[in-house]
Amino acid sequence: MKKKSVINDTPACQIRMQAISDTMGILSGKWKFHILGTLIEGRKLGFMDLLREIDGIGSKMLSKELQDLEMNHLVSRTVMNTKPITVEYAVTEYGATLAPLIDELTKWGLAYRQSIHGSK
């Protein structure tokens, strides 16, 4: 007689697993949290602003990640009719719902650093 899954066999757990996959799928990659964090902080920023603010990112990655975020309605892209054409990126209302998650992420990272210093 083969053993079967016990814990995950309930619909509730299957759904929770799927929820984790959904979130991580949308927020995958090295830069999405950084972009969102910067945008939450800075309200409205241009492409070159983001390139300067986010240390280490290249224009290809920034462009691609912004497209992903826009596709998922987390970031808005507005072309302004200014003299040298500029584009304004901002977090959408829906994107702002990620703030608590990013906050938890940051808090945990800070605590982790401190725990290394404290215990060693």
Add this chain to the structure above:
Amino acid sequence: MKKKSVINDTPACQIRMQAISDTMGILSGKWKFHILGTLIEGRKLGFMDLLREIDGIGSKMLSKELQDLEMNHLVSRTVMNTKPITVEYAVTEYGATLAPLIDELTKWGLAYRQSIHGSK
């Protein structure tokens, strides 16, 4: 005159960015959140239990991810002296501090699903 970073130029923001990188570095990969979530739910589980509970994971990935998590003191590995040798994996006290983060992740994923159904 070249423009310089304005928002991220403060030490506070540099540290926040680093915190995000730290957390995502430790929790990187397709399976870490699933393993931790299952382990938080199931308290103590053997290798084969986890293999059965986590839908889609293979033994190589499970083994590797568990080693990563153990190295970062998020999961404990205890070899039991039972008849057929068994190993007990459990979330450490420190690993349990990730519960709020995993919770936020899950909540956001659930809300995302609902927003798609609701708006479309």
Add this chain to the structure above:
DNA sequence: GAAAGTACTTTCCATTAGGAAACTACTTCA
């Protein structure tokens, strides 16, 4: 003594992620 269960490890392979650098295209300022 063969099957099945424990816990992994190893090999081999395909896909993806991501970085560097160059390039497009258009505008304004000196």
Add this chain to the structure above:
DNA sequence: TGAAGTAGTTTCCTAATGGAAAGTACTTTC
């Protein structure tokens, strides 16, 4: 007229991710 700023795109490359399948090693049950 050329330098610099706007916002990207394209190409080329390497390294990392992760999956399938088989193998190791040891034990217990039928």
